[in-house]
Amino acid sequence: MSAPGAESIARARHAAGLIDCAMPRHVAVIMDGNGRWARQRTLRRVMGHRRGVEAVRATVTSAAAVGIEYVTLYAFSTENWKRPQHEITVLMELLERFLHDELPTLLDNGIRLRAIGQVERLPASVRKSLQDTIAATAHGSGMELSLALSYGGRDELVAAMRSIAQSVANGSLAPEAISAADIQGGLYAPHLPDVDLVIRSAGEQRLSNFLPWQSIYAEFVTLEQLWPDIREEHIHQALHAFAKRQRRFGAVEDA
C-alpha cells in the first residue's frame, strides 16, 4: 500500500497549478446530475448512474494525488429511498461493483475506506462488500475516503442526541455539562475534521441534508458540469476556487 509521498504530492500540485495554495483538509462532494445527464441523451436515469462511476474514480484519485486528507462522497441520502425501486436496486448494484472493482485503485493509492450513514439499511450483500473493502484498506496511510450511504444529517444528529440522552439518563453526564464535543462524539465518524470545502455538481446550490454539523464553515463550490462529466480538471478547478476564498470564521482579517 503506497500513499503518495511528499514528493509525489508536490509534483501533482505543481502540475495542477496548486503550489503554495491553501488546500482543504476535508472535501465533501455532492455528486448530482446523473439523471439529467441521461435525460439529455434520452437514456434511462440509471445509465447516468453507471456513467457516474468514472467521475467517482477521477475525483478520488485526483484528490489523493494532491494530498487531500479526507474526502466524503454523498452516494445515497436518507431521502433517496423515495426513488423508484428499480433505480435503488441499480444504485446498490453499482455500489457493490464499485467496492469490488476499485479495491486495487484504493490499495494503490493508500486510501482507507469507511462508510457513514444508516449502513444497516443497505442490502446484506452491499454491507458484506463494504465490510470487506473497509477491512482490506484499513492500513492505508493516505487519504481517508468516507462514503455517505443512506446518510442524512438530521438522522446523524438525532442519533448523537440519543446517545447523549442515554448518558444523562444513566447519570454519567449532567445536562449543563453537555458540550459540542459530546455531540461531535456521537456522530458516525467523530474523528472526521470539519468540512473545509463542499463541491456540488450540476449547478445546484444546496446541502440536501449533507453533513450539517461538520459544514458550518465550509466553503461551497458549485460545478456546472453534470456528475458523469466530472474529471480531474474540475476537481482542480474547485480547489483553485477554494484557494481564492478568504476564510475568517467570524473574526476580522487583520486582528
Ligand code: IPE
Ligand atoms: C445524483 O444524481 C446521484 C444520486 C443522488 C444517487 P441524480 O440521480 O440526483 O441526478 P439528477 O439530479 O436527477 O439529475
Ligand code: IPE
Ligand atoms: C443529493 O442529491 C444526494 C446525493 C447526491 C446522494 P439529490 O439529487 O438527491 O438532492 P435533491 O433532491 O436535488 O436536493
Ligand code: MG
Ligand atoms: Mg439530483
